Amino acid sequence: MPEPATRPRGGARLSRPLGTFASLSPLLRLLVLTQLAFNIGFFAVLPFLAEHLGTAIGMAGWLVGLVLGLRTFSQQGLFVVGGALTDRYGVRPVVLAGCVLRIAGFGWLGYARATWSVVAAVLLIGFAAALFSPAVESEVARQAVCREEAGEGPRTHVLALFTVAGQAGAFVGPLIGALLLAVDFRAVCLAGAGVFVLVLAGHARLLPQHIPGRARVRARGGLRRLVRHRGFLALCCAYGAYLLAYNQLYQLMPVEVERAAGSQAPLAWLFALSSLLVVTAQLPLTRWAGDRLDLRRSMVAGLLTISAGCAVVAAARPAGWTGTAGLLPVAGYVLLLTLGQMLVAPAARAWVPDLAEDGRLGLYTGALSSASGLIVLTGSATIGALLDTTLPPAVPWLVLAALPLTAAALLPCSSRARAGAKPRS
Incomplete structure (x- = not known):
């Protein structure tokens, strides 16, 4: 197999998001x-739904x-x-x-x-995402692995x-x-639908009928083997422990901000801090981790960082x-959580192709989200119950700090692929 492409150093073009994007195949860019x-279409509507209802x-x-809750479950x-x-019918x-369905x-x-x-x-709306998101995510992961095997760069950079x-x-x-809420909520919904009309038109024209190398699986039985796959579980x-900690941006953090500041006004700044960190630091951090860590170590480092963020508040x-x-x-929790997220999320998605059965990448990609979503649902209910008790207020944060540590210990001892190198043939 060819050696990985040499990465330019010293602020070279490919260290920037636009340079990385330009180096992708047309399908990956799409x-x-x-x-x-x-x-864009989804978050134009979701933040305003609760107030509208x-x-x-x-x-x-x-x-x-x-x-x-029903929306989250259906998605x-x-x-x-x-x-x-x-896996059965193809991506398109x-x-x-x-x-x-989203429109x-x-x-x-x-x-x-x-x-x-x-x-x-x-x-x-939720079921629509349950269709298109696993299809897109699994194909991105598969294309990233193919790109890596061709010596065009580590899969984690794409993810x-x-x-x-x-x-x-x-x-x-x-x-x-x-901006559209100044008109009314209906205008917001129709704008969201309009975004997906454009997406539909673009994909009907540009997404291939058959993507080379992606075989369709007709046989059943994949789910039975999946639930017995200890490494994948x-x-x-x-991944569920990370998402549960991330979900506290919407559950525990508003409570803590209200207590400390007397209002929830600082929330907007804290969310902006998280978004800005991901947009500006995700690719440099991934490249740094790719030179030093395999996928398991990247996951463990991210989970330890998330645990530290929860421990700071506790x-x-x-x-x-x-x-x-x-x-x-x-603010320390948001900073450390976001740094941990940037290590965990690409590594987890990059690891799935190594664990999935041949032809079952879509099933395993979807199962990763479904299983972790169940963990978040159960964990969030437990955290909410702890808030209603007379236990010290640090207890929910201590529980959150312990869960990523436990999950990190359960990870398989090794991964087939390094975070910054091609997998073994």
Whole structure:
């Protein structure tokens, strides 16, 4: 097999996101831009959904929570379905079907007023992502491995760029939604649908009918072998522990910010800090890790960093600081969580092709999200229950710090591929 391409040094062109993007194949460029567009369209609507349901429609708080939970379940929980369909029917039909459902869901949500109608629209929106996201993610991972085997650079660089594109979309989407919200929520939904109309048209024209090297699997039985794959299940636990800690940006962190600052106004700045770090530092950090760490060590380093971020808040919480001093531990959590995320997310996605059965990459990619989503659902409920007890307020943060450590210990002892080198033939 050819040796990996030599990487330019000293601030060379390929160290920049645009240079890395330009070096990709046309199909990979399309898929990276797809992730950007998906997140722009989705996050133009999602941040404003809860307020719309509670204020404009008048839903009770518990019902708003139920609707949001159903959306998460219909998306994250059903990723494994979308992945299996991708293996059976190919990337193109699953992506196109998901785009059609997302357009219909956003359009429906913009006009929905009755509870049943809102629930149906939200379920449709979630299931749409359960179709197209595993299809795109699994093909990006497969193409990244093929690119690596051809000596065109480590797979983690491609997956890091994919993460950057998604984060950029998650940053731009709410800005667009906030502008359109001056009209009304329906305009926001229709704009989101419009983004997916463009994505649908672009993919109908540019996405190949058959992608070379991607075989379709007709035989059943892949799920049975998957649930017996200890190495893959350990990876799911590690990825789930990271996502549970990340989910505290929306669960524990607002509580801590409210306590320290007396309002939730600083949240916007903390979220901006996280997004800015990913967009600017993801690729340099991935390149640094690729020179020094294999996939397992990259995962372990990321999980330890995330654990440290949670421990910072746990250690500072008994002091009860308020004001700027009270916000510093939370800022430390955001910083360390984001750094850990930048190590864990590309490495986990890069590891899946080495663990998946031949022809089952879509199933394994979807199962990674579904299994970790179940961990987040269970863990978030547990964290919420701990908040309602009389235990010291540092306890939930200590639990969160312990989980990534445990997950890191469960990871397989070695990975077939280095974070910055091609896999063994």
